[in-house]
Amino acid sequence: MIHIYYAYIHEKSHKELIEKHLFRFPEIYQQKIHRYRRWQDAQLSLLGRLLLVHGMNKLNKNFDDYQLEYTDYNKPFFVDSNLKFNISHSGNIVVCAITEGFEVGIDLELINEIKIESFKSQMTAYEWKRVNESENKTNAFYEYWTKKEAVVKAHGEGLSIPLKKIEIINGKTVVKDSSFITKEVFLDKKYKSYLAILAKKTMDINFRDSKKVTIKKVHFESILVL
Known part of the structure; x- marks a missing residue:
């Protein structure tokens, strides 16, 4: 099962959010939040972490920020846990995907x-052709872009993998001998979002089953009372 939680940022509740929740995280993370000049950037980061806490509570899992460690490519993970997660934000939305047992990426x-x-150098010839043949080139571009970014995040090696080396065909791709499948996640008509997972034969069908992917909007009031 893949659980997806998302929320919109709100300026009027920013001070309350900081006062109620920031102290619960390590000092180094608090300093990071305080360094942001724009309230939007600070809240996007903090809200992403709080969505993770909210999602884990729903799964009856205890969140312990001090169990978070980072790979050499700066991807966060929980020590001694099969729980996997990924967070993304853009505009006024933050989204968090949580799974158990397999790597996940969301963009x-x-x-x-x-x-x-300007982005032609990041696309393969096949992808570029499909974008230019599309009736809505902007939408087609963002579809490929979010798919590729989600795959990179699921793989875990970040921008060390050139996006042009990742070719998405029928929602699937292979990166360094690892296979990934993608699925669109609809959150808002003004946004494009895709999910990617490290594919295994036993989960391919399940991933394409919409009942195996839950998407829930989290209202700000629920975050404030965590």
Whole structure:
């Protein structure tokens, strides 16, 4: 089962959120939050961590920030746990995906009008052709972009993997002998979001079954009373 939680940031509740929750995290994380100049950036980061706490509570798991460690590629993970998670944010939305037993990546992007040609070097010839043949090039671009980013995050080696080396065909790709499958996650019509998991024969069918992926909007009031 894959659990996805998302929430919108709110300026009017920012002070309350900081006062009620920031102290519960390690000092180094608190310092990181305080370094942000914009309240939006600070809240996006903190809200992502709180969505993880909320999701773990729903799974009857105890969250312990001090059990979080980071790989050489700066991907966070829990020590001695098969719980996997990934967080993404863009615009005014934060999203957190949680699974047990297999790697997961999620990417979220606010759809803006951009110069797509600037990203040609990040696309394969096949992907670039599909984007340019699409009736809505902007939407097609963001679809590929979020798929590729989600795969990179699920793989765990970050930007050390050039996006052009990742080719998505029919929602699937192979990166360094590891297979990944992707699935669109609809959160808001102004955004594009995709989920990626490290594929195994036993979970391929389950992943494509919508009943195996739960998506829940978390209201700000629920976060404040955690």
